[in-house]
Amino acid sequence: MTVVTTSRKPAPEIRTLARDMAFSIGAGYVTRGKAGMGDLFSLDESVLIVSKSGPFFLILVYGGGELAAEIRVRTFAVEERTGAIARGLFVSDRPVYMALKDHADTVFAGESLTEHRIVFDGTQRRRYTLKVAS
Numbered sequence: 236m237t238v239v240t241t242s243r244k245p246a247p248e249i250r251t252l253a254r255d256m257a258f259s260i261g262a263g264y265v266t267r268g269k270a271g272m273g274d275l276f277s278l279d280e281s282v283l284i285v286s287k288s289g290p291f292f293l294i295l296v297y298g299g300g301e302l303a304a305e306i307r308v309r310t311f312a313v314e315e316r317t318g319a320i321a322r323g324l325f326v327s328d329r330p331v332y333m334a335l336k337d338h339a340d341t342v343f344a345g346e347s348l349t350e351h352r353i354v355f356d357g358t359q360r361r362r363y364t365l366k367v368a369s
Contacts, residue, residue: 237262237339238279242286243269249292252311253285255357260323260339276300281338291368296338304334307368308353316362325354328367 239257241249245267257264265278275282275297282297292308323340326332327348335341348354351367 236279237281237283238265238275239263239283239285240265240267240270240275241284243267245285246287249285249287251357252292252363253283255361255363256283256285256324256355258358259355260341262339272300283339292365296334298338303338304331306331306334306353308365309368311363311365313357314362314364316356316360320356323355327352328369331367 237260239253239260239262241253245253254264262283263278265275280299284295284297286293286295290309292311294306294308295302296304296306323342324335325342325344325348326335327345328351329343329345331351331353332341332343344354351369353365353367354363356362
């Protein structure tokens with residue numbers, strides 16, 4: 236099972252984003268606190284770290300203790316989900332899909348989603364749309 240966490244001192248919106256992403260992909264969410272990278276890698280081979288760096292939100296994807304990908308997200312929006320919940324990440328950007336597919340429940344949705352996006356359903360009827368920086 237993949238582990239999702241945040242940077243050490245995340246803003247509340249980052250913590251909520253990471254927690255809902257973990258829920259969507261069926262991963263475990265770990266509160267980072269003072270845990271080092273070694274502590275995270277001891278939990279699972281695949282680790283996703285959600286953080287904010289300057290104007291971008293970052294999703295760092297680690298596999299086997301090595302950085303596999305860095306996904307830069309320009310903005311994200313949260314709206315109320317109508318209808319049934321959809322599990323997993325729906326990705327319209329092929330390189331982002333390739334980076335995530337071995338680490339999280341990911342579906343390539345290039346035909347149904349516009350531009351470079353990641354869409355997923357979180358808890359409490361939230362639907363996230365992340366705009367990936369190209």
